[in-house]
Amino acid sequence: MRLTLYVWRQPSADAQGDFVKYDLSDVSPDMSFLEMLDVLNANLEELGKEPIVFESDCREGICGTCSMVINGRAHGPESKTTVCQLHMRSFQDGETIYIEPWRARAFPVVKDLAVDRSAFDRIIQAGGYISVRTGSAPDANEMPIPKVESDLSMDAAACIGCGACVAACPNGSAMLFTSAKISHLGLVPQGQPERTKRVKKMVEQMDDELFGSCTNYGECQDACPKGISISFIGRMNKDYMKAKLIEVEEPRKEVESQ
Amino acid sequence: MLSFYKSTIGKKVVVAVTGCFLFLFVIGHMAGNMKVFLGYDRHGVHHIDAYGHFLRTFLEDAFGYGGFLWLMRGGLLAILALHLYTVMQLQVLKAKARPVDYKKQDLRASTFSARTMMLGGFVILLFIVFHLLHLTLGTVLEGFVHGEVYANLHRAFRSPLTVFMYIIAMAALGLHLRHGLWSFLQTLGLDNPDRNKCIRLGAAGLSVVIVLGFLSVPLAIYFGILIPPANL
Ligand code: HEM
Ligand code: FES
Numbered sequence: 184m185r186l187t188l189y190v191w192r193q194p195s196a197d198a199q200g201d202f203v204k205y206d207l208s209d210v211s212p213d214m215s216f217l218e219m220l221d222v223l224n225a226n227l228e229e230l231g232k233e234p235i236v237f238e239s240d241c242r243e244g245i246c247g248t249c250s251m252v253i254n255g256r257a258h259g260p261e262s263k264t265t266v267c268q269l270h271m272r273s274f275q276d277g278e279t280i281y282i283e284p285w286r287a288r289a290f291p292v293v294k295d296l297a298v299d300r301s302a303f304d305r306i307i308q309a310g311g312y313i314s315v316r317t318g319s320a321p322d323a324n325e326m327p328i329p330k331v332e333s334d335l336s337m338d339a340a341a342c343i344g345c346g347a348c349v350a351a352c353p354n355g356s357a358m359l360f361t362s363a364k365i366s367h368l369g370l371v372p373q374g375q376p377e378r379t380k381r382v383k384k385m386v387e388q389m390d391d392e393l394f395g396s397c398t399n400y401g402e403c404q405d406a407c408p409k410g411i412s413i414s415f416i417g418r419m420n421k422d423y424m425k426a427k428l429i430e431v432e433e434p435r436k437e438v439e440s441q
Numbered sequence: 442m443l444s445f446y447k448s449t450i451g452k453k454v455v456v457a458v459t460g461c462f463l464f465l466f467v468i469g470h471m472a473g474n475m476k477v478f479l480g481y482d483r484h485g486v487h488h489i490d491a492y493g494h495f496l497r498t499f500l501e502d503a504f505g506y507g508g509f510l511w512l513m514r515g516g517l518l519a520i521l522a523l524h525l526y527t528v529m530q531l532q533v534l535k536a537k538a539r540p541v542d543y544k545k546q547d548l549r550a551s552t553f554s555a556r557t558m559m560l561g562g563f564v565i566l567l568f569i570v571f572h573l574l575h576l577t578l579g580t581v582l583e584g585f586v587h588g589e590v591y592a593n594l595h596r597a598f599r600s601p602l603t604v605f606m607y608i609i610a611m612a613a614l615g616l617h618l619r620h621g622l623w624s625f626l627q628t629l630g631l632d633n634p635d636r637n638k639c640i641r642l643g644a645a646g647l648s649v650v651i652v653l654g655f656l657s658v659p660l661a662i663y664f665g666i667l668i669p670p671a672n673l
Pocket of ligand 1 (some may be wrong): 464521625
């Protein structure tokens with residue numbers, strides 16, 4: 184296959200970036216998209232040029248590191264596919280491909296296609312945990328959990344934190360990510376003690392990171408490599424309303440003994 | 442409460458709830474308009490004129506002539522203002538959250554109506570101003586007589602340009618509600634993946650009913666299906 188690529192090149196976070204055109208031939212349809220970029224980088228290095236910086240780690244679709252917008256789609260044209268699992272057979276011979284980094288104020292470009300997604304880490308740190316007893320492991324099935332809820336919780340837990348939802352959302356909103364993280368803990372008994380605090384803290388952190396606000400376009404769910412449903416956003420909204428308007432937690436006043 | 446409004450979810454909920462109130466008004470208004478098709482009562486007063494009189498004298502003892510109506514209008518305008526103000530705030534947030542746009546963007550999931558919420562809302566806003574000056578206050582309608590609802594409608598919809606403007610405005614309203622009604626349920630978490638197809642269809646169906654209901658009046662008058670009153 185022959186391809187014409189327009190790749191976003193930006194030397195550093197504050198430098199001006201632009202698209203650079205690359206012609207690539209002898210691309211095998213069986214290569215993954217990242218392997219295609221590896222070949223391009225090898226060529227660039229041979230010519231003594233700076234290779235393109237892009238992120239990847241597991242290359243098996245589970246870590247969420249690989250991130251780029253390909254022809255206007257986060258993770259490329261296939262649905263429920265990460266870039267590392269995207270193959271060149273999804274493109275046509277002679278096709279022109281635009282490759283851009285995730286675009287969001289909260290995800291600043293580090294270099295070329297690599298962006299800083301630590302805003303997601305800070306959302307998790309704000310409340311994406313549960314209290315557990317340390318010591319010996321609990322017995323299996325000690326805590327009964329209804330099948331429907333455990334399945335739903337697992338659906339939410341499938342989120343790999345890649346940020347495609349933010350990248351695809353015209354509002355730059357992180358509500359799909361945040362709602363998935365809130366829901367997968369909030370749906371099971373282990374997540375109940377911190378449920379109210381969690382939703383408040385994580386939503387507030389999400390707002391502080393300057394992600395936009397959802398208008399229910401549904402682009403995030405369409406772009407999500409794990410097919411996470413926007414119904415989790417509705418669930419988060421309900422939890423947040425409850426936490427802010429109904430179950431308002433007041434810090435306990437000093438209690439006098441005797 | 443104020444910190445709830447400060448959050449993005451709080452604002453989203455405010456847009457949804459105010460939008461829902463506006464929607465309830467729109468439904469009521471459309472249903473009331475259907476009185477145009479009922480003809481004259483046994484006193485020779487047109488049903489729509491009697492309805493207009495009823496709205497003005499409703500709870501007259503407590504609020505005076507037209508008092509309750511003005512209270513409702515004030516409430517509606519306040520709700521509309523809150524809807525608009527919140528939408529604007531979210532719009533600013535959106536521009537900040539995505540300062541650099543994509544060279545290419547291939548949107549597949551969002552509907553045309555979802556992407557035109559701002560534009561359509563703006564058309565509706567212009568229409569609301571015009572409509573109040575046109576058929577409520579009569580400022581821009583030649584020969585307008587306060588209280589003669591049926592005759593005023595005939596004075597208004599003789600002009601093809603006016604009918605055309607109403608068609609454009611109602612199309613904008615229909616599109617706004619098509620996304621808005623679904624969006625409202627989704628925002629409040631009343632959606633359900635198993636039911637979403639039905640909800641979306643229902644939202645589209647209701648929007649069509651509202652648009653056709655509203656447009657039936659100017660169209661019926663323009664095409665002579667509704668006969669002008671004797672004094673015209
Ligand atoms: C006056 C000008 C108006 C403007 C500029 C406007 C704008 C908007 C915008 C931008 C949204 C957010 C869309 C989204 O979240 O995707 C919205 C939502 C909505 N609007 Fe309006 N609107 C206006 C008037 C109205 C009117 C008159 C109605 C009622 C008939 C209405 C009903 C709704 C509903 C039901 C929603 C859904 C709320 C949600 O997103 O959950 N709007 N409007
Ligand atoms: S590299 Fe891990 S998901 Fe693509």
